[in-house]
Amino acid sequence: xxxxxxxELGSAQANITLSSIPQTYTDLYLLFSGRVSVTDxxxxxxxxxxxxxxxxxxxxxxxxxxxxxxxxxxxxTVSDSxxxxxxxxxxxxxxxxxxxxxxxxxxxxxxxxxxATSAVQWVTAGLxxxxxxxxxxxxxxxxxGNFVQYSSATLYGIxxxxxxxxxxx
Amino acid sequence: xxxxxxxxxxxxxTGEQTIVPLTEEELAEREAMRFQAEADRAQRxxxxxAKAEAKASAQAKLAALGLTExxxxxxxx
Numbered sequence: 001x002x003x004x005x006x007x008e009l010g011s012a013q014a015n016i017t018l019s020s021i022p023q024t025y026t027d028l029y030l031l032f033s034g035r036v037s038v039t040d041x042x043x044x045x046x047x048x049x050x051x052x053x054x055x056x057x058x059x060x061x062x063x064x065x066x067x068x069x070x071x072x073x074x075x076x077t078v079s080d081s082x083x084x085x086x087x088x089x090x091x092x093x094x095x096x097x098x099x100x101x102x103x104x105x106x107x108x109x110x111x112x113x114x115x116a117t118s119a120v121q122w123v124t125a126g127l128x129x130x131x132x133x134x135x136x137x138x139x140x141x142x143x144x145g146n147f148v149q150y151s152s153a154t155l156y157g158i159x160x161x162x163x164x165x166x167x168x169x
Numbered sequence: 170x171x172x173x174x175x176x177x178x179x180x181x182x183t184g185e186q187t188i189v190p191l192t193e194e195e196l197a198e199r200e201a202m203r204f205q206a207e208a209d210r211a212q213r214x215x216x217x218x219a220k221a222e223a224k225a226s227a228q229a230k231l232a233a234l235g236l237t238e239x240x241x242x243x244x245x246x
Contacts, residue, residue, distance in 0.1 A: 005181045014191055014199065015176035022182060040206050051198075065217070138176075144203035146174070155181060 001029065006154040012037060012146040015046075016153050019136040021098075025157030026168055028095040030137060034078040034151040035088045040143025041080030041112055044073040045093070045126070047137060053130040059123040074142060076110030076122030081145075084115040088151065091122075098134040103127060174199075 002025070005018060021028065034043070047054060051073045058069045058076065078089025091110030098104055108124035128134065139153065160168045174196065178187045191199065231241045 005179055005184065007177065007179050007186065009177065011188075013177045013188065014174045015195075017176060017178040018181050019178055020180045020182040040210065042206055044202070067217075140176075140199075142202055142206040144199045144206075 002157045002159070004028075004155040004157050006152070008152040009147055009149050012148050013151075014146050015138055015140040016147060016151070017046075017136060017138040018153065018155050021135050021137070021155070022157065023099045023133055023135070025099075026097065026160040027158040028093075028098045028134065028137075029156040029158055030093045030095070030153065031090070031156070032078075032092075032139060032151070032153040033088045033090045034139070035083075035086075035148045036078060036080050036141045036143070036145040037148055038141065038143045038145030039080055039082050040141070040145065041077035041083070041089065042142030043075050043078055043091075043110070044140055044142050045075050045137065046073065046140065047128050047134055048130075048132060049136060049138070054126065054128055056124050056126040058125075060120065062118045062120045064118065075108050075124050075126065077112040077120055078110065079113050080143075083113065083119075087113040087115065089113050093124075093126075093137075095128075095134060100133070101131045103129045103131070104134065 004022065007016065045054065054073050056071045056074055058071065058074065060067050060069065075093065076091060078091065079087045089110060089112045091108060093106055093108045095104060095106045106126045106128065108122070108126065110122040110124070112120035141147065158168055174191045175188045176191060178189060228241055
């Protein structure tokens with residue numbers, strides 16, 4: 001697993017875009033830590049500068065109930081202005097075979113941190129139904145908020161092969 | 170003064186980081202998504218309330234039939 005890029009916001013930003021992603025890896029692994037400035041911590045994904053050709057299936061649990069949902073670009077929630085001050089949600093998205101010329105699936109896990117009875121966890125299965133290789137990934141808030149300062153994103157590239165008993169193909 | 174909303178673009182090949190204002194199209198999309206998010210949240214809350222009310226109603230009917238709380242819980246209701 002090779003670090004491609006790590007960023008930490010020095011000021012609030014509406015979107016975080018990782019562009020010109022090298023096409024030299026097999027899979028991509030995006031980790032992020034975020035908090036948004038509004039009451040809706042929903043996160044959406046844009047691939048290659050567009051929300052087209054995306055679909056997601058989500059499982060959601062908040063400590064007392066669980067449900068599921070279908071969406072196009074929604075991937076879960078991070079901490080928001082209603083959650084405990086200075087807490088950040090975090091999550092990951094994994095994109096196998098991101099440079100392939102067939103439809104690309106992805107998976108995600110996100111937690112929405114909150115020092116209270118209710119905190120939220122999301123599990124996401126997604127599809128980018130396009131033959132175009134993934135060259136950019138963009139995270140943005142569903143509720144028109146900004147990512148606050150110190151939100152961060154880290155992108156790793158993973159090469160196929162076997163290492164320490166783990167195989168990526 | 171109008172707030173200028175910006176985004177961070179990171180070139181993963183060069184490492185260059187650029188902060189640019191959102192385009193008019195992006196601002197319009199952002200506004201549309203805000204309305205949609207509010208509608209979705211309202212719908213989700215209404216669904217959860219309806220589900221909770223249905224559950225309470227079902228539990229009350231089972232209790233009226235003579236089931237104990239333990240028996241109702243055993244049914245998963």
